[in-house]
Amino acid sequence: MELTNEVELELKKKIKEANLRHIAIIMDGNRRWAKKYMLPSVMGHKKGVDALKKTTKACNDLGIKYLTLYAFSTENWNRKKEEVDFLMDLLATTLKNELDELNQNNVKMNYIGNLARLNPSLREIINFSKEKTKNNTGVVLTVAINYGARDEIVNAIKNIINDGIKKEDINEQLVSKYLYTNTLPDPDLLIRTSGEKRISNYLLWQIAYSEIYITNIFWPEFDKEALKDAVIDFLKRQRRWGK
Numbered sequence: 001m002e003l004t005n006e007v008e009l010e011l012k013k014k015i016k017e018a019n020l021r022h023i024a025i026i027m028d029g030n031r032r033w034a035k036k037y038m039l040p041s042v043m044g045h046k047k048g049v050d051a052l053k054k055t056t057k058a059c060n061d062l063g064i065k066y067l068t069l070y071a072f073s074t075e076n077w078n079r080k081k082e083e084v085d086f087l088m089d090l091l092a093t094t095l096k097n098e099l100d101e102l103n104q105n106n107v108k109m110n111y112i113g114n115l116a117r118l119n120p121s122l123r124e125i126i127n128f129s130k131e132k133t134k135n136n137t138g139v140v141l142t143v144a145i146n147y148g149a150r151d152e153i154v155n156a157i158k159n160i161i162n163d164g165i166k167k168e169d170i171n172e173q174l175v176s177k178y179l180y181t182n183t184l185p186d187p188d189l190l191i192r193t194s195g196e197k198r199i200s201n202y203l204l205w206q207i208a209y210s211e212i213y214i215t216n217i218f219w220p221e222f223d224k225e226a227l228k229d230a231v232i233d234f235l236k237r238q239r240r241w242g243k
Contacts, residue, residue: 011228012063014235022066023059023230024187024210026202027051029194029218036218042086047220049094058224059139060105062231066140066184070202074114074148091145092122099129106138112180113147114155142184149204152180181206189234191227193219209241 027048034044052069059067072087102109109129118126126145156178160170176182186206192198195216199207213230215222 008062008228011231012061015062015064015231018235020064020188020231020234022068022185022187023064023189023191023227024068024070024203024207025055026070026190026192026196026200027219027222028192028196028200030220032194033218033220041083042090044218044220045087045090049090049098051219051222052094053098054223055227056102056107056139056141057105058227060107061224062227064139064231066142066187068112068142068144068181068184068187068203070144070147070200072113072145072147073201074146074151075201077146088119088122091143092125095125095129099132102129102141103133103136106136107133108136108138108140109133110140110142110183111145112142112152113145114151115146117146140184142181144202147180148201150201153205175205179205186210189213189230191215191230193217193222209239211237211239 030044030048031041032044033047034041037043055069056067071091076087077084099109109132111126111130115123115126153175156175159178160174165174181203184206186208187203187210190199190203190207190210190212192212192214195214197214203210211234213233215226215230217226
């Protein structure tokens with residue numbers, strides 16, 4: 001949906017009124033996009049980086065504070081080693097190449113997942129990007145790497161037990177504090193690209209009352225206009241929070 005600047009300003013106002021703060025995205029369809037254009041799958045992943053940049057900028061433009069992207073799941077290790085290695089290298093290269101621009105755009109980098117399994121050089125880049133952008137006040141870009149919601153919840157339970165928490169003191173608020181996302185509000189809107197209708201082990205606890213938007217657009221094709229379409233759809237809904 002093409003919007004004029006005046007309409008975009010009105011959209012930004014409505015986003016604020018609706019308290020739409022956090023968008024989470026399942027970035028799906030890189031390989032199918034590449035197949036559609038008879039390209040190797042790695043080209044789909046590379047093109048997906050462009051979509052990531054466009055979407056982050058769009059969130060900044062629209063005043064959306066939090067953006068969380070599903071980059072690599074705990075199940076993705078089951079893909080071919082060549083593809084896994086490529087994805088890890090692509091992530092490292094992207095962070096190094098784009099960090100200065102992200103920092104200039106006031107983006108604050110954040111990461112969730114079991115990062116201990118990542119190679120040391122990638123963890124070093126991740127830590128450096130967090131340190132460099134820690135004082136930024138724009139959109140908080142959270143990248144989920146080696147992330148799985150079930151793994152996250154199991155990890156939270158283990159840590160609650162290790163900390164000797166009494167069962168009568170365990171409630172929803174306490175469990176939330178033990179999740180990887182303890183510094184983030186729960187997502188208001190979950191977007192999945194490529195038309196697939198499943199959650200894929202993503203933020204299962206956090207999306208209990210998130211609105212879900214599915215688009216047939218492959219992730220490499222996702223851009224500001226696609227994000228606006230999702231946001232406009234969200235603004236038409238009435239959130240009931242189970243009431």
